[in-house]
Amino acid sequence: xxxxxxxxxxxxxxxxxxxxxxxxxxxxxxxxxxxxxxxxxxxxxxxxxxxxxxxxxxxxxxxxxxxxxxxxxxxxxxxxxxxxxxxxxxxxxxxxxxxxxxxxxxxxxxxxxxxxxxxxxxxxxxxxxxxxxxxxxxxxxxxxxxxxxxxxxxxxxxxxxxxxxxxxxxxxxxxxxxxxxxxxxxxxxxxxxxxxxxxxxxxxxxxxxxxxxxxxxxxxxxxxxxxxxxxxxxxxxxxxxxxxxxxxxxxxxxxxxxxxxxxxxxxxxxxxxxxxxxxxxxxxxxxxxxxxxxxxxxxxxxxxxxxxxxxxxxxxxxxxxxxxxxxxxxxxxxxxxxxxxxxxxxxxxxxxxxxxxxxxxx
Numbered sequence: 182x183x184x185x186x187x188x189x190x191x192x193x194x195x196x197x198x199x200x201x202x203x204x205x206x207x208x209x210x211x212x213x214x215x216x217x218x219x220x221x222x223x224x225x226x227x228x229x230x231x232x233x234x235x236x237x238x239x240x241x242x243x244x245x246x247x248x249x250x251x252x253x254x255x256x257x258x259x260x261x262x263x264x265x266x267x268x269x270x271x272x273x274x275x276x277x278x279x280x281x282x283x284x285x286x287x288x289x290x291x292x293x294x295x296x297x298x299x300x301x302x303x304x305x306x307x308x309x310x311x312x313x314x315x316x317x318x319x320x321x322x323x324x325x326x327x328x329x330x331x332x333x334x335x336x337x338x339x340x341x342x343x344x345x346x347x348x349x350x351x352x353x354x355x356x357x358x359x360x361x362x363x364x365x366x367x368x369x370x371x372x373x374x375x376x377x378x379x380x381x382x383x384x385x386x387x388x389x390x391x392x393x394x395x396x397x398x399x400x401x402x403x404x405x406x407x408x409x410x411x412x413x414x415x416x417x418x419x420x421x422x423x424x425x426x427x428x429x430x431x432x433x434x435x436x437x438x439x440x441x442x443x444x445x446x447x448x449x450x451x452x453x454x455x456x457x458x459x460x461x462x463x464x465x466x467x468x469x470x471x472x473x474x475x476x477x478x479x480x481x482x483x484x485x486x487x488x489x490x491x492x493x494x495x496x497x498x499x500x501x502x503x504x505x506x507x508x509x510x511x512x513x514x515x516x517x518x519x520x521x522x523x524x525x526x527x528x529x530x531x532x533x534x535x536x537x538x539x540x541x542x543x
Contacts, residue, residue: 185212185542186275190220190291191283191305192227195381196451200305201283202234203347207535218275220268222286226381241267243286264290272298278542279303282318289314296321301541305534307346307450309482310475311335323541326534328454328527329482344534345527346454351435353458353528358439365436366426372404373509376441380468381430383410384447386494387466388417390501391445397502399424401509406437443508443515448480454530456489460523462508462515463489466497488522 187208191201198221205217221227223240231238243264244257268291272280280295282288283305292302301323306315309329319325319336326344333341363370375398379387388409391398398405404424409417414429421427431437438444438459446452448467456463465483467476483489490508492500508514527533 182214185215185279186218186277187215187538188218188220188272188275188277188280188291188295189283190281190285190288192221192225192285192287194285194449195226195230196307196449197283197285197288198227198230199349200307200347200451201281202231202236203349203531204281204283204305204534204538205234205236207347207531208538211535211539216275218271218277220271220287220291225286227285227287239267239271241287241290243290261290265294268294269298272300279323279538281305281538282315283307284312284315289318292318292322303534303538303541305344305347306332306336307454308475308479309450310473310478312472312475324537326537328450328530329479342533342537344537345530346450347531347534348451348455348458348528349434350531352438352455355435355439355459358435362433362436362439365433366406366440367423368404368406368426368440369424372402372424373442374440375403375405376437376444376446377405377407377409378437378444378446378452379408379410379413380447380449380452381410383408383413383429384466384468385413386468386497387445387447388413390466390497392417392420394501394505395420395425398505401506403509406440408437448476450475450479453479453483454527457483457522457526458528460519460526462518463522464504464508465489465491466494467491469494483522483525486521486525488518488525490518 189201191197219231219236219238222243241264243260279301281303282292295302304322304325306327325336325340326342328346406426408428411429417427444461444463448465465480467480480491484491
């Protein structure tokens with residue numbers, strides 16, 4: 182029996198790491214004796230999260246370019262050179278059958294060197310508007326698995342496969358977990374629950390908004406699960422009380438989604454894909470500080486199908502309380518948003534991506 186070897190790279194945020202882990206887990210089901218190696222960026226969260234998931238990881242000395250002139254930017258050419266050389270050595274030593282990139286700083290140099298060495302590469306593009314790295318890598322890629330339609334203007338059309346984004350399998354059936362989730366968080370089963378998601382690192386502007394609006398939210402007989410992110414936990418843990426659960430990081434996403442009645446979230450690609458499967462009413466507050474404003478474009482793709490509400494950061498002070506209260510009072514709108522967002526779900530994404538990878542090794 183052939184023993185296949187796979188290198189996966191994705192990192193920087195949970196949105197890049199968890200899809201890579203989901204793909205590895207699915208490949209492992211298909212090929213139990215396969216070998217796996219992850220490649221990440223040194224000192225980023227993948228260096229902890231990947232070993233926790235049971236996989237070996239190597240770190241590259243790489244970081245992104247800052248938008249302003251900084252010492253980090255001056256170091257970038259050296260980091261890039263170092264990462265390309267390191268990637269070449271990793272590929273030569275490990276001899277993978279396929280290399281898979283789900284985004285993040287490390288996947289650029291790794292896929293570049295794999296392509297140069299003639300090894301099949303798969304790009305898993307999560308956003309509706311790809312970043313510059315994936316656009317460059319797409320020329321040599323063997324397959325590009327995408328989550329949105331109409332990406333032909335960025336990628337070679339013959340390489341695009343519409344698969345959706347991989348999501349945690351435990352989200353596919355959360356309906357039966359509500360009672361367990363309410364118990365887990367020690368919540369009141371007679372109250373509506375608002376879930377706030379700022380992404381794995383947290384979202385400063387969303388946290389500031391919730392801090393300001395919290396008295397108003399609680400006055401409407403609502404309880405809150407507030408994921409403020411590890412960067413901000415020390416600032417916001419003081420708001421912990423019986424009907425407000427402030428957490429830095431969520432291990433059991435299935436529980437928070439099961440408990441939630443309304444969700445406020447950033448619009449990272451993985452979050453959007455998860456929220457489509459979860460099918461709850463969502464208010465998206467996209468981060469304006471990401472490359473090519475792709476979070477706004479991700480959210481807009483759902484809003485265009487009448488599946489969510491979109492609030493820009495610049496509108497929060499004037500619009501938030503009006504929009505939130507209107508949604509809270511309108512059960513019909515909640516139901517409509519839920520039905521429409523669920524239509525966009527692609528629960529078979531991980532299997533579809535793995536099928537593309539298998540085609541390449543066969």
